[in-house]
Amino acid sequence: MKRLLSILLLAATATLLQACGGKPELKFNNTDVTGLGYARDFALTDHTGKPRTLADFKGKVVVMFFGYTQCPDVCPTTMVEMANVMKDLGPQADKVQVLFVTVDPERDTQEILSQYVPAFDKRFLGLYGDQAATEKVAKEFKVFYQKVPGKTPGSYTMDHTAGSYVFDPEGHIRLFIKHGQGAEPLAQDIKLLLS
Numbered sequence: 001m002k003r004l005l006s007i008l009l010l011a012a013t014a015t016l017l018q019a020c021g022g023k024p025e026l027k028f029n030n031t032d033v034t035g036l037g038y039a040r041d042f043a044l045t046d047h048t049g050k051p052r053t054l055a056d057f058k059g060k061v062v063v064m065f066f067g068y069t070q071c072p073d074v075c076p077t078t079m080v081e082m083a084n085v086m087k088d089l090g091p092q093a094d095k096v097q098v099l100f101v102t103v104d105p106e107r108d109t110q111e112i113l114s115q116y117v118p119a120f121d122k123r124f125l126g127l128y129g130d131q132a133a134t135e136k137v138a139k140e141f142k143v144f145y146q147k148v149p150g151k152t153p154g155s156y157t158m159d160h161t162a163g164s165y166v167f168d169p170e171g172h173i174r175l176f177i178k179h180g181q182g183a184e185p186l187a188q189d190i191k192l193l194l195s
Contacts, residue, residue, distance in 0.1 A: 026192050029185035030166070031176040039165050039173045042137045044101065047113035047126035054171050057097045061193050062167040063177070063186075066143045066160055068104035069116040074162045074179055075100075079120040082164075084183035085190065086121050095169070095194055098124045103145035103160045105134050141165065168193045 026032075033039075041054045042064075054062065063082060067075035079100065086093040100117045102108035105128050108116075113126030129137065138145055145160040162179035166189070174193060177186055 028175060028189045028192065030178070030181065030189050032174065033165075033176045034172070034174050036173045039141045042101070042127070042140065044127040044129045044133060044137060045110070047110055047117055047128070049110060052099075052125070052127060054167065057099075057167075058171055059169050060095050060097045061169060061190050062097045062099060062171075063164055063190075064099045064101060064141075064167070065164040066101045066103050066138070066141070066145065068102050068158050068160070069108050069112055070104070071158070071160075074160075078162070078164065078179060079117075079124070081180075081183050081186075082124070083120045085187045086123070088183055088187035089190060092191065092194055093123070096123075096190060099127055100124060101127045101137060103134060103138065103143070104158050105129060105131055166190070166193070 043051070043053050046052050063085075065075075065078055065082070067078065069075070082098045086096065086098070089096060098121065100113070102113065108126075108128055110128065113128055117124045117126035128134075137143075143161040145158055148157045148159055150156045164177040164179075165173060166175035166177060166186075168174045175189060
């Protein structure tokens with residue numbers, strides 16, 4: 001009798017928890033920014049010349065990184081990391097879109113982006129806009145970028161935010177990814193968003 005009461009009590013508790021809790025909370029490796037009041041959308045052109053907004057990628061997890069093609073360190077390592085994430089995801093990678101947004105529209109032309117970005121993974125897209133469009137999207141995503149003069153006139157580097165944003169398949173902002181965490185934690189987070 002005592003055992004039967006214990007089983008009934010456990011069943012009742014499980015039913016109550018299920019009724020009250022709904023879906024279990026996802027435990028991400030990266031920073032959960034669900035409901036962030038910014039980073040909602042963009043209007044840029046991809047490296048094939050097609051105008052793009054976030055709505056174009058509905059149904060996919062979107063990873064968005066801001067950088068520039070002449071970046072000596074952060075950008076190429078992030079892109080290699082994202083290529084490794086795609087490998088880790090296997091067939092699920094087809095449900096992920098990686099977007100590389102240039103913060104150097106002066107040098108990163110459509111042609112340069114079309115050579116640089118797909119070299120990491122043919123599914124990746126490079127996005128660009130004119131100076132005004134770049135400023136607008138950077139402001140919307142609260143991304144810092146600034147030209148740093150080089151040793152000769154016309155030569156420069158760009159200081160910029162090194163993290164990435166991740167949107168779920170419904171187009172809602174979900175994660176902020178710090179630079180240099182490796183592919184595995186991000187691949188796990190993307191799998192959670194795809195489940």
